[in-house]
Amino acid sequence: MIESAYNKKSKTIVLTLLFLTWIVNYLDKNSMNIAIVAISKQFQLTPTQSGMVISSFFLAYAIMQLIGGYLTDKHGSRKVILASLLVWSVFTVFTGFAWSFASLLVIRFLFGLGEGSFPSASSVALAETFPKEERARAKGVLTSATAIGAIVASLLAALMIKSVGWNVMFYLFGAVGFVFSLLLWKYLRPAGQSVKSDRPKVSMAKVLKNPLAWKLMLIYFGISMVNWGLSSWMPSYWVNVRHIELVKTGMISIIPVVFSLLAINSSSWLMDKMGAGKERFIIIAGSLIGIISLFLMMNAGSVTMAVTYLCIANLGVGLTTVVLAMPLKYFSQDSMGSTVGIMYFGGQMAGTIAPTLMGYMITLFGGSYDAAFTLLIVSLVIPIITCFFLRLNKSHLDERTKAA
Known part of the structure; x- marks a missing residue:
């Protein structure tokens, strides 16, 4: 087993560094x-x-999730986090040098490969540093960083593009990543890796056979x-459909994310307090709120009402992010990265x-976003249906404790 030293100093340092790095992560990613x-x-x-430019990043990012999780279980979180941050910072800078559609596809794909290992590695770093009963709240803090990063990216990117251009923006954001690479190299020491011990052999085949991992x-x-659909197309929607100026779009984008922050931290706190298996009720409730609010948003008669309904939708979807903390609660630390x-x-x-x-839907329907938003509404039905087949109880926690 990998030993963990749950002392206050290590918890504070690790959580702070990961929190700030997640903000940098979203700054580089969401600015696009x-x-x-x-x-x-x-x-x-x-x-x-x-x-396609936006999706090229996510295709590579998805591929690296499986590989990065396995590498984290095998080599530890610190090495993977450092390598990931360094590579994605390089390709953030390269994004500023893009000269065509094809170059953007290639650069953003490589950027996604570099960044894809970070989410799993950061979760493992938390598991190595925090006791089980505190992990949901710690994960909630990191998830809050993603929302804060989205806020900063929306506002700062709009201002920088207007003042210095998108090329220079990516140069500067990449430079920030290099600075954080040095900080993490010097200060990031997850407690579970401070004790010399042989890391257990990871059975990826066993992890892949776990039905709970696939349900999550x-x-x-x-x-x-919903999250990526809204973050990718809401700026264009505000500009092209609601006819709002770009910088104002960045400011408007901040408001719904505040509601996400409230929901994320509330649901994470509830998860640490609730009994095993109750998380699915939070996910179902959040999904239903999102479905109703997105429908009202796409039919809103004014910008004010559209923003209001989008805020409520973000509140609902923010509640569902409790799923991100569930692997830290129900899976052994030795296979957590892969899971x-x-x-x-x-x-x-x-x-x-x-x-x-x-x-494609926006193009197909002559610039109308209705079909695109309907896709997001239908997508929220998936968590609801899956939750009806999600059975978690005390035996999962007991099994996890034995495995650890």
């Missing part, structure tokens, strides 16, 4: 959702091509269709599908 408006005009891209993947796939990798694989496949498919 704003930049694609200017890039599409410069390179004369169709909505389908714009969606399906839940996260449905949730992520988290399977779940994140589903999420990033959604990131591959949603932007391109929504772009």
Whole structure:
């Protein structure tokens, strides 16, 4: 077993560093959702091509979820986190040098390969540092960082594109990544890796046969269709349909994410307090809220009402992110990276599908976003159905304890 030292200092350092790195992660990743408006005009891209540029990242990102999770179980979280951050920072800079549609596809694909190992590795770092009863809240903090990163990316990207251009923006964001690579190299020391011990052999075949891992993947796939679909196309929707200026779009994008933050932290706190198996009720409730709110948003008669319903939708979908903490609660630490990798694989496949498919639907229906938003509504049915087949009880926790 990998030993863990649950001391306050190590928990604070690891959580703080991972929190800040997740913000950098989303700054590099989500800035493309704003930049694609200017890039599409410069390179004369169709909505389908714009969606493909965004999806090329997620295709590679999804592939690396499985590989990165396995590598984390085999080599430890610190090495994988450092390598991932360094590679994705390089290709963030390269994004600024893109000169065509084809170059964007290649660069963003390689960027996704570099970044894809980070989610699993960061979850394992938490498991190595926090006791089981605190992991959901710790994961909630990291998930909050993704929402904060989305806020910062939306606002900062819009301002920088207007002032210095999208090319320079990516150069600067990549430089920030290099700075954090040095900080992580010096200070990131997950407690579970501070004790010298042989890491157990990881059985990927055994992990792949676990039905619970695939159910969590399906839940996260449905949730992520909405998350990535909205983050990819809402900026364009505000500009092209609601006729809002780009910088104002960035400011509007902040408001719904605040509701996500509230929901993420509330659901994570509830998960640590609730008994085994009750998480599915949070996921079902959040999905239903999202379905109703997205339908109302797409039919809203004003920008104010559209933003209001989008805020409520973010609140609902934010509740469902409790699924991200479930592997930390129900799986042994020795195979956690691989398990988290399977779940994140589903999420990033959604990131591959949603932007391109929504772009195709927008093109097919002459610029109307109704069919694209309907796709997201249908996607939230997947977590609801899956939850009816999700059976978790105390035996899962007992089994996990024996495995650990």
